[in-house]
Amino acid sequence: MQAQAYVYHIGMHLDPKKLSKISGLKKVDGLELFEKSIGNLRIQVFLNGEIRAFVPGKTINELKEVLIVSGVKIVELLEEIKKQGYKFDVEEVFKNGHQMDFTYETPEGTRVKLKNEVAADLLKELIYSAHDIMPEFQAERNSVQAGENIGRRLVRIYKPKNTDELADAIVKYFKEQKIGIVTYKTKKDEKESNMKMYTFRVDECAVASGIPLVNKPVCHITRGLIRGAFCQFLELENVAVKETKCWGLGDTYCEFLMKVFPK
Amino acid sequence: MKEKIPRVPTGIKGLDEMLGGGLLKKRHVLVTGGPGSGKTTFAMQFLYNGAEKFGDKGLFISLEEKSEKLVENLSQGFNWDLEKHLREGNIVITTVDKFDWDTLTDMLQSYVTRHKVRRVVIDPLTILRLNTRDTFEFRRKLIGLLGFLENLDCTVLLTSESQSLTREASTYTLEEFVVDGVIVLYNIPVRNERRRALEIVKMRGVAHSNNIYPFKITPKGIVVYQEEII
Numbered sequence: 001m002q003a004q005a006y007v008y009h010i011g012m013h014l015d016p017k018k019l020s021k022i023s024g025l026k027k028v029d030g031l032e033l034f035e036k037s038i039g040n041l042r043i044q045v046f047l048n049g050e051i052r053a054f055v056p057g058k059t060i061n062e063l064k065e066v067l068i069v070s071g072v073k074i075v076e077l078l079e080e081i082k083k084q085g086y087k088f089d090v091e092e093v094f095k096n097g098h099q100m101d102f103t104y105e106t107p108e109g110t111r112v113k114l115k116n117e118v119a120a121d122l123l124k125e126l127i128y129s130a131h132d133i134m135p136e137f138q139a140e141r142n143s144v145q146a147g148e149n150i151g152r153r154l155v156r157i158y159k160p161k162n163t164d165e166l167a168d169a170i171v172k173y174f175k176e177q178k179i180g181i182v183t184y185k186t187k188k189d190e191k192e193s194n195m196k197m198y199t200f201r202v203d204e205c206a207v208a209s210g211i212p213l214v215n216k217p218v219c220h221i222t223r224g225l226i227r228g229a230f231c232q233f234l235e236l237e238n239v240a241v242k243e244t245k246c247w248g249l250g251d252t253y254c255e256f257l258m259k260v261f262p263k
Numbered sequence: 264m265k266e267k268i269p270r271v272p273t274g275i276k277g278l279d280e281m282l283g284g285g286l287l288k289k290r291h292v293l294v295t296g297g298p299g300s301g302k303t304t305f306a307m308q309f310l311y312n313g314a315e316k317f318g319d320k321g322l323f324i325s326l327e328e329k330s331e332k333l334v335e336n337l338s339q340g341f342n343w344d345l346e347k348h349l350r351e352g353n354i355v356i357t358t359v360d361k362f363d364w365d366t367l368t369d370m371l372q373s374y375v376t377r378h379k380v381r382r383v384v385i386d387p388l389t390i391l392r393l394n395t396r397d398t399f400e401f402r403r404k405l406i407g408l409l410g411f412l413e414n415l416d417c418t419v420l421l422t423s424e425s426q427s428l429t430r431e432a433s434t435y436t437l438e439e440f441v442v443d444g445v446i447v448l449y450n451i452p453v454r455n456e457r458r459r460a461l462e463i464v465k466m467r468g469v470a471h472s473n474n475i476y477p478f479k480i481t482p483k484g485i486v487v488y489q490e491e492i493i
Contacts, residue, residue: 135407135410136407137404137406137407137408137410137411138407138410138411138414141368141372141411144368144369144372145372145376148369148372148373223365223369224369227369231373237355237357237370237373237374237378238357238358238360238370240359240360240363240365240366240369241365241366241369242363242365242366259360261358261359261360261366262329262358263329263330263356263357263358
């Protein structure tokens with residue numbers, strides 16, 4: 001996978017208290033991560049001194065064009081950070097900005113509650129290294145299959161009586177495994193199946209937290225898990241799960257929409 | 264000596280003889296033709312014969328027609344006991360929500376790995392092409408999907424629409440280059456009537472007939488007449 005983001009390294013740990021004093025830099029809810037948007041350009045400041053710039057949906061070449069105009073905003077932000085008492089050469093940091101390598105490390109501040117209680121780095125390594133040795137499509141299917149196996153197993157373990165209890169089982173599983181903090185909401189699908197549609201939000205996702213923009217969702221294992229659980233419980237296969245928000249798409253949490261569609 | 268790839272007979276009279284026994288197992292074949300040329304009938308017959316004669320479970324992914332309508336149409340014209348196979352779960356007909364690639368692949372994966380489906384039809388592929396951002400993306404996804412299915416134990420038949428009546432007048436589509444085999448169905452005007460004909464244009468790894476043979480859609484399904492000329 002290729003990151004479609006630029007990265008600048010300040011080279012020192014940043015204090016969240018100091019970062020919160022910088023005007024226009026907003027703390028992401030629930031995380032120790034700071035963001036600034038300038039038009040479509042998004043800038044993320046991590047506590048390890050890493051600054052990422054990206055435009056969701058745009059490739060690295062398109063981003064470079066944006067940076068020709070908006071690069072000055074990054075310089076201004078670096079100046080602001082420096083004013084908080086950090087010693088670094090703004091020009092040098094800016095000049096050394098480069099296309100980010102795809103990383104599956106989990107940066108500090110992106111799993112505030114769960115931290116490294118689960119070996120997120122190892123989990124990511126197992127998932128993403130498949131992309132190094134097999135076609136991307138196969139690697140994704142491998143994750144979906146693993147997720148689906150888990151999802152189907154959840155039904156046998158938790159024995160839910162209805163779909164809300166099944167959704168609760170998914171929440172519980174993520175909590176027990178420390179792979180994410182799941183919340184969900186429901187809405188009746190009045191247009192098509194007349195069944196409930198579920199939207200699952202996953203914060204501090206072990207698979208995606210902290211990965212750079214790749215312009216596609218990456219949590220195939222969770223998508224497979226949700227689908228597998230509902231397929232098994234409903235004894236249906238016409239269940240669609242779409243990942244609508246993901247770190248891979250430039251979001252700071254992941255979201256999945258589950259619906260049953262008519263045959 | 265290299266082991267021969269097993270065959271998957273279509274059960275279509277005359278066609279399996281043209282193919283030297285049937286399609287190659289775990290390969291993907293495109294059936295293309297104009298409107299009304301018999302693509303959907305061909306595809307369903309491949310599944311029906313699979314279930315009825317060879318004990319293969321089949322999955323029909325209908326991207327254009329609703330399942331009920333498809334069953335209704337096919338039950339009217341043929342002496343097939345399609346309902347029995349649908350009831351017993353030997354054949355599954357389904358559609359895909361808003362032609363989403365992920366859902367399509369998720370479903371395929373489930374049916375093949377869990378329900379042991381051995382024959383898959385996607386009808387028509389044209390809809391997937393229309394619902395994909397650009398040609399490059401379509402090619403990437405199609406190659407990925409076909410490569411993935413090749414590793415699973417199933418033989419895939421895809422249909423696609425062509426605009427012209429004859430091969431010479433048609434433009435070769437991207438999917439024709441990607442798949443292992445291409446079977447073209449014609450519906451050609453001859454004097455004051457239309458005559459149906461079939462040609463195997465491409466079939467990797469198979470010494471197939473190069474002739475164009477007439478076929479008819481009978482109550483038993485498609486029958487190819489190798490002894491006749493068009």
